[in-house]
Amino acid sequence: MSDIIEWVLEMEVHAGAADRIQPLIDEMVAATQADEPGALHYEYYITEDRAHVTVIERYADSAAALVHLGNFGAKFADRFFAIFAPMRFTLYGPANDELRAAVAGLDARHQARIAGFHR
Template sequence: MSEHVHWMLELALKDGAAEDFKALMREMVEATRADEPGALIYEWYIDEAETSVHISERYADSAATMTHLNNFGTKFAARFMELARPTRMTVYGTPNEEASAALKRLNATFLSEIGGFAR
């Protein structure tokens, strides 16, 4: 089994927040790319009406997960939550106790791997 931790975060954008949210997203993507080598996948998707966003994230391991969560909390969380409301978070993989506890605070649902492979 892999040490990777990944999740899909689903959000509802608040009315009129799409442009501000996209600007924040660009800032977050650049910061994650520059400062978090353990971030393997960090992809954002928006629906046509610009009211729903999905963020697909994959980290090398639980330590990389915690680096990201700490950076998010100190740099971006307040502005992020002003613009969007999380509606669902599904976590895949085997986060350690520290990462699991942090993700549980986000009301995440956890799914354990039972088979398959990643290339």
């Protein structure tokens, strides 16, 4: 089995905040790509009405996910939560206790891998 950690975060966009989405997301994507080699997959999706956004993230392991969360907290959290209201956070893979604790405030659901493969 692999150590890969994945999560899906589904969010509502706060009323009147839609115009602030793209600049923040562009900044976050650039920073994650430049500063976090353990970030393997980091993509945002938005509904046509710009009312809901989903982010799908994959990290090499719990340590890489914790690096991301540390950077997020230091650089982006205040602006992020001024735009988005988390609705559902699902954490996949062998997350260690530190990672589980770090995302507990998002009412994270955890699902352990029981079978499969990746290439």
